[in-house]
Amino acid sequence: MTANSLRDTLDSRSWRRHREAVARLESSYAAIPAGAPVRLAKRTSNLFRPRGAEGVVGLDVSGLDDVIAVDPVARTADVQGMCTYERLVEVTLPYGLIPYVVPQLRTITLGGAVTGLGIESTSFRNGLPHESVLEMDVLTGSGRIVTCRPGDELFDAFPNSYGSLGYATRLRISLESVPAYVALRHVRFDDAARLVEAIARITADGTHDGVPVDGLDGVAFAPGEYYLTLATWSASPATCDGIAQAPSDYTGQQIFYRSIQQRTDDVLTMEDYLWRWDTDWFWCSGAFGVQHPLVRRVWPRRWRRSDVYHRLIGLDERFGIVRRLDRRAGRPLREKVIQDIEVPVEQLPAFLDWFDAEVGMRPVWLCPLVSRGTATGAQWPIYPLEPGRVYVNAGFWGTVHVGPEAPEGPTNRAIEERVHALGGHKSLYSEAFYDRDTFESLYHVSHLDAVRATHDPDGRLTSLYDKAVKKK
Secondary structure (H helix, E strand, O other): OOHHHHHHHHHHHHHHHHHHHHHHHHHHHHHOOOOOOOOEOOOOOOOEOOOOOOOOOOEOOOOOOOEEEEEOOOOEEEEEOOOEHHHHHHHHHHHOEEEOOOOOOOOOEHHHHHHHOOOOOOHHHHOOHHHHEEEEEEEOOOOOEEEEOOOOHHHHHOOOOOOOOOEEEEEEEEEEEOOOEEEEEEEEEOOHHHHHHHHHHHHHHOEEOOEEOOEEEEEEEEOOEEEEEEEEEEOOOEOOOOOEOOOOOOOOOOOHHHHHHHOOEEEEEHHHHHOOOOOOOOOHHHHHOOOOHHHHHHOOHHHOOHHHHHHHHHHHHHHOHHHHHHHHHOOOOEEEEEEEEEEEHHHHHHHHHHHHHHOOOOOEEEEEEEOOOOOOOOOOOOOOOOOOOEEEEEEEEEEEEOOOOHHHOHHHHHHHHHHHHOOOEEOOOEOEOOOHHHHHHHOOHHHHHHHHHHHOOOOOOOOHHHHHEOOO
């Protein structure tokens, strides 16, 4: 049996298993009482907002978590909606292929990144994950599986809908050819205006000092200390200056984000580059002591990953451990400030200045992106970034001590107002505090509701506002 015929046989089995999983999903929908709300029977999540108990019975998504088939010639993959990027990359990378955008955390699912938006260092040239989707099957609120493609009303409204239009069961995506290694340059800027100039220049021509840039992100460590990490795909373990070196390993004692300040050049394997932020959940593992050398030596390597830290956060929320410790120490009540926002690149200095003065949380992740727009070049209706315009995602994740008003989210509300004033947008994976009118204006909910009327006429799925906005 040839390699191609073996792959065809395996693909045939995968397609059969996929059809069986979809049939279970449809049966679970049919078992939900008429008029009852519909939700996923899914215990894990990368969201940072409560998942309401909307019903006792949920949709059975078992068996919808794998890659169905890869076409290495066409450079496409058919992938189930609950498949994590960790599994997706595990299957595609042996072909020398990866998705156009691989979000930073291993357990983000492809369906989740498309309906909830995702971003990474290739977003300055490849846009957002949904912009490399060729076709998608969606279980809608009416219980029908609808196949849609770019330009279709359902397809174009799906990004940023967070399950309010349905759930993707299969996605056909384009893949990018990559070599085995990535050469990194960490470039420091002392002035935010110079940082912005560099971002604009790199996104325009895809190079820096004559060297191609394939991945671009950065970190603002403090006022006047900004870094851009420039990634260049490489066939050999060598820096951009051609100096060979053994690839670094940041899954052990060394910590990636600290290396940005400590060295100017680095080399990683492609796999380690894709998951460079996952091992320490960017820098958030420090909250669990995992960055302390003594703790790190005894903390199992298999536990150094974002989903483990996320579960620990869940335990704290359940038992109120940090809240009790703060109360004993006489510290003010904490407000969670876990957000990703996008502002036009020229507004980044103004946002960082305001953020430093009013919030003071550092580091801040910086990730430039340029949306490709819809099939017609228009903006995506539910997350209206201007196609072709350079935005910068700023990510900041932690808590601030604000006192008894913390449950009302004063810091988060101030961030929302500032981002809006600067012509930006806020991701909805975490808590939001907008009033209904403002939210519906920012996210074009009237358009979303028109699509929902077609595909969920009985309102079985929870609305985007009810999913995303914190209730008093």
